[in-house]
Amino acid sequence: MGKELNIINNNCVTVENSEKCVTNKAFYLWKISDFSKLKGNKGEYIESEVFSSDECAIKWRLLLYPNGHMTCNLNNYVGIGLELVSAPNNKCDATCSISLVDDKKHTVLTRKSGLIPFTVNGRIGCECHYISRKRLFNEHYRYTPGDVLRISCKITIANK
Numbered sequence: 001m002g003k004e005l006n007i008i009n010n011n012c013v014t015v016e017n018s019e020k021c022v023t024n025k026a027f028y029l030w031k032i033s034d035f036s037k038l039k040g041n042k043g044e045y046i047e048s049e050v051f052s053s054d055e056c057a058i059k060w061r062l063l064l065y066p067n068g069h070m071t072c073n074l075n076n077y078v079g080i081g082l083e084l085v086s087a088p089n090n091k092c093d094a095t096c097s098i099s100l101v102d103d104k105k106h107t108v109l110t111r112k113s114g115l116i117p118f119t120v121n122g123r124i125g126c127e128c129h130y131i132s133r134k135r136l137f138n139e140h141y142r143y144t145p146g147d148v149l150r151i152s153c154k155i156t157i158a159n160k
Contacts, residue, residue, distance in 0.1 A: 043070035
């Protein structure tokens, strides 16, 4: 049922289809080296490469806010969001699961969303505040071993 679409710079995108294409699932792994050196103001972000679920022509990207998202009232938090880049009719309903992954490819923290009505150039889905910087850099938790932040994203796209 599942098929691997492509591998780009060790980032893997996969899609699974049912016979009727009821749902599509996409997976993406983003590795950010020298994470502690990322600087910027609250609300500034970096973008992942665009990744897609080719079966339904839907493109996504992750956004990382090293110093938090503007809409969050919390200070010293790292924000992670999922953005719809393009889709038929410029919209897509999906759920997402964003995880931090250690150097042994074990998931160490996961946040899951409910069904989100994404629109192109619209709402950023999943978490606007994800984890405190203090906890993120605590070696006990192993969130950033070797100063590399690994973020995985699993998306389930609901077709109507």
